[in-house]
Amino acid sequence: MASSHVLVLIDGHSHPFLNKQLNYGKMSAATLLREAVDEFLPTVSHVPSEYRLVVRIYADLASLNYGAGANSPPTVDASSSIASRPLASFAAEFSCPEPFFDFTDVGSREAVESKIEGMYAVAVQDPACKHILLGAWEKPTYISMLQLHRENAAKVTLIETNRMGPGVSLLLSERHLPYTTATFPNVFRRPSQKDRATAHHAGIESAEETMKIKQETGSLRLDIRSIFSELFATTTAPQPLPAARQPTQVDNPPRFRLPPQANPGYVPVNKNGERLDVYMRQPTKEQFAAYQRRVAQTGKPCNEFYLHPPCENENCPYDHSPTDGDIRYVHIWIVKSTPCTDGSRCRRANCSFGHVCQKHGCRKNVDKARECNMKDFHAVDPVYVEWVPEDAGYAMKAS
Template sequence: MDSSDDVSAYVQRLELFRRHDYERDQMIQAYKEKCDDYNNEVESRRMWQTKANNFCKEVLALNQANESNPFVFAVIDGDGAVFQEDLLKRGAEGGAEAGYLLWTEIKNYITDAYPEAASQDWNIVVQVVLNMDGLAKKLHASGIVPNTPTERTLAEFARGFGRAQPLFSFIDVGSGKESADHKVRELLRWMVRVNQCKHIFFGPCHDAGYLPVLEPYKLDSTVSSRLTLIETTPAEEGFKSLGFHKINFKSVFKSDKLPERVVVERQPIQRLPPPTVPASQLPPPKQLPVQHTVSSNSDVSLKTETPVELPRVLSPPSNVNGGPNWSTLTKSVAPKAIDISSTKKSGSRKYYLLNADSQRVDEPLPKNDPSAEKRFKDRSSRYGNLCNAYHLHNNCKSDDCQYHHGERLPPGELLVLKQKSRGIPCSQGSDCIDVNCMMGHHCRWLGACNHSWCRFGDYHDIDSKPRLKVFEDGSTQIVNKL
């Protein structure tokens, strides 16, 4: 073998060694990458496991918070649900007994309704919403409770009611039905969303005005299953159709309404007999024409005159001793004109809209005509601001109104005025129940509002989808089902 062959063999062996070194390096590199991937997976798994453990702890804490301090809530309209007379008459002592009886009735009901739950640990919260002064006067007029500083009063009853049960209270909202209604509605809407509230007792079944508040919950099983109506006086028909369970606490509340007006017996007035006067001394009766109004088929009142005799006036006899005579008693009879003309029937019924949360929502208005907007702007520049009450409701009651009345607006300009009125927030907000209110009850852009300062403040997160129509007579109509 020559030297060239030896060199070639060494070169081949060197290349083989280099190839083996390269393969070894590639294997080592792949091994390192696998190790890095493994380490990353370990770290990632540990991170996610840590997060999962933290989330489990948070969920457990939330569940424990939801299950902690469970309670039962009862809201009662005290103006309609009146306590038993024998309890009211005993002042603070009767209030304490009323609180205990009501607590016992609710406790027994909850124990039967939730046999598998630890209901003995549930607190019972009761709030009686009422006009204290108005009810006190009504009870005093009915002869049930004195309303004097020195005698037992409704205020003493309320203090005893609250002292005996620390979670029971009377809430005096003053005069005005809207005040009590607003308080009761908001308490109910709040409690149905509180997880710790296990059951709700709702007590204003005497007032059909609360039907729109309860209607959205009729088909919501999560609410209807834990809502019970307290029936004191016979419930209105609308409450019976809701399907909620009803209960009577007869040992606590009266089952009949207080009289609207107390009839006071008066002693009959003794009158002296009329003097006897010969008929020949009586002057002949005078006749006066009296108008009678009769309606014809064409709604035109026809007036006729017929004579009516006036009563004769007796001449007073003279006193035999020359004393004073009796006073002459006269009594005129003025027949009333009776209008029997036919009355026109009203047009379509007025209504307002409520969403699923019993919040008022505004019905969208059509877009304004640009030409009508220009005419309205010219009119406002010429006469000043227009009176909303006059043009929108035709009932401006101000004797010295500072806004322009004038001729009635055409439909296009009337729509412009409605749009402008809708931009003014109603003082009642989403709790307004006035069917004639043309002001705004929430921001028209809702969550899409990009104004840095909006008049409607907190009224941007309202669900604008209508759920109910509420007519002016209190009746309701479902617009969209849940």
């Protein structure tokens, strides 16, 4: 089965290579990774004996320093190009020997997330891709990605690293994510006793402490600082919605505290019962420019095809061609910047349109706020309180 392939998808920041890999000769890191994968895959029943191994590693080399100690985070010095030169050589040497091995410098941490998310979304749906070895952690984007594609969990193995610890098992268990894990000790740094996703985002030192907090409080409502506290969020019946309010200028709007990831079957609401959205980082200028170039070449992307497939319009005038993570992200952002016709009463979990303005400019510039497509939502309190069950007919019944 020559077309069959296995994808190894790595975030170079969350999954650093062993320091000694930098000092070995050419092909060392690539060879050791191939050997580790070849040794592991016979344990996966659905992978054929013949397959093509595709490796995609993404990183921002300017902010990555593998010279840090095994128990320390990478050193960040975005102003120094000198620090990134050894890694640039390492990346080039890693990519050269194998035709389908690529270690790519994408220029920013945001771009790394976007690339990983885009590649993963395509691979999990690709029947030619027989298995995915995923090395990506710490970011809410990746947790959301695993939740979104949980039905494909049998096709995915999570590669452990020193950024992981007991929190991995806790997260997978609490969110009912049936993913398996594997350790490649000759390639990536070993798992530590602390999970950095837990410690950094939630301030929780161990899985035991997390469970203790859960037992003492019963449940936790989401704090945007925390990936893990969302795991324990309660779901209650929606409260009656307040009377419609007139949009007002907010000179000092409340700090955004939107959920970092979706909760399938539920929608997020604020203290007033008004529908909110999952937080989206505003795309960079580079991402917007890439999107505009793509639209100029292929036309506007089809919302149905990309956001709610399939598109059943045989004569659809919009673009259906393959896209990458950056283009898809900007497309989602643009649609999310279009107001939902059901407004704050919307209870459709898969609604692609916006229910709260997430543009930074509107909070600082009155003129921009007046011109914003989402100006009718500027008075909506952007502080998440709870999840409520979805109800596609709720808006119509409540009106």
